[in-house]
Structure formats: C-alpha cells, structure tokens
Amino acid sequence: MTKSLHSVSYASLLDILVAARHHKGLTQQVVADKLRKPQSYVAKIEGGERRLDILEFVALAKAMDIDPMTLFADVLRGIKKET
Amino acid sequence: MTKSLHSVSYASLLDILVAARHHKGLTQQVVADKLRKPQSYVAKIEGGERRLDILEFVALAKAMDIDPMTLFADVLRGIKKET
DNA sequence: TTCGGATTATCCCATAATGGGATATAGTTG
DNA sequence: CAACTATATCCCATTATGGGATAATCCGAA
Numbered sequence: 001m002t003k004s005l006h007s008v009s010y011a012s013l014l015d016i017l018v019a020a021r022h023h024k025g026l027t028q029q030v031v032a033d034k035l036r037k038p039q040s041y042v043a044k045i046e047g048g049e050r051r052l053d054i055l056e057f058v059a060l061a062k063a064m065d066i067d068p069m070t071l072f073a074d075v076l077r078g079i080k081k082e083t
Numbered sequence: 084m085t086k087s088l089h090s091v092s093y094a095s096l097l098d099i100l101v102a103a104r105h106h107k108g109l110t111q112q113v114v115a116d117k118l119r120k121p122q123s124y125v126a127k128i129e130g131g132e133r134r135l136d137i138l139e140f141v142a143l144a145k146a147m148d149i150d151p152m153t154l155f156a157d158v159l160r161g162i163k164k165e166t
Numbered sequence: 167t168t169c170g171g172a173t174t175a176t177c178c179c180a181t182a183a184t185g186g187g188a189t190a191t192a193g194t195t196g
Numbered sequence: 197c198a199a200c201t202a203t204a205t206c207c208c209a210t211t212a213t214g215g216g217a218t219a220a221t222c223c224g225a226a
Binding site for chain 2: 212214215216
C-alpha cells in the first residue's frame, strides 16, 4: 500500500464508491466492461490511484445502475461527516 | 484555440460552470482566491485545459457560494440535453 | 474611437498523473 | 491444498497539471 489518498474526504468518497458497487453485487470487471474500460481502470479509481472527473463519476454511477444524483448526495454526506 | 474538449458533454459542463460564476458576478480571480489557487487554475478549468474531480467540483461550487447539489443537478441536465 | 484598467487566456516546462495489458495477490469455495 | 474469482500492482510511454509571467480580450468612460 504505497498509495496515499489525497485527503480524508477523498477516502470517504472512495469508500462510498466501493460500498455502492458491493451493494449492487457488481465486480470491477462487470462495471469496467460497461464502461468499456479495463478492470484496472476501476481498480485504480477505487484505490485512489486515479481521480474521477465529474463526467466519469456520472458514467460510473450509471454503469452501476445508480442514479448519479443519489450517489452524489451520498458523497456529499460522506465528506461532510469526515473532514 | 488549440484546445479541444474531451466531449460534447464536457463542453456543456464548462458552459454551466462559467454561467454559474457569471451569474454570481464573480471573477476567476475572486473564486481562485477563495480556493487559494492561482487565477490560471480557474481559467484552465473553465477552458477545459484541466479536469475537475468530484471534490474539486464541490469546492468550486462552494467558492462560488452555490449549493453543490444544485450545481450538480444543472450539470446533469446539461449533459442530458447534449450528447 | 481610443485609452486604461479589469478580466481571462496562454506560455513554458519540470513534475506528476494516466492507460491498459500483463501479472501478482488476496479471497472464496469445495 | 486446488481451482477459481476478484482485486491490486507493475511498467513505462503518453499525457496532464501547477503556477508565475505575460499576452490577449473585454468593456465602459471620455
């Protein structure tokens, strides 16, 4: 684990993303396929190895069959709790 | 204008960010100051020269005194219209 | 129109982030 | 342990970013 997150909030964001995927019972591979990206793409995002921009966030939510707005709300709640 | 946007949706996102700032009557410098970043940081974001991750998006919204959720909703509407 | 200040866009380029196939690890199940 | 399945890492050529300096635009006043 050589990787360090950008911030506490960022860690919270990642936790939420992973939890959401697990909640849906999806694997990184399945999500990656929907996004037409390699599994390492999802792994890196969830591991804080790669950042997500807004549109990618929306795409990721959709790939997980989650409403972007709902996921964003979760993220906001998460980062408020931390920090 | 050597720069090309990543996608149509991205252009829409940028339009929304700029419009929001103008609506609030703020300059890039003022927003940048609140974020403790140079003016070029904001200029690059708005020019599609630099991408915004989720947390930066939230920070930017707050710097413009806009509710992140509201701004995100605007973005979602914007990218649906396009594409 | 022209001038000058305010605002925004570009330059430069060393440094850091990313893409993605291959491979190593960790986790599960029998 | 064996055999899978799922996730994390490697590697490293490409591409993106940081930010001070400077150029280019905008815009209202005279």
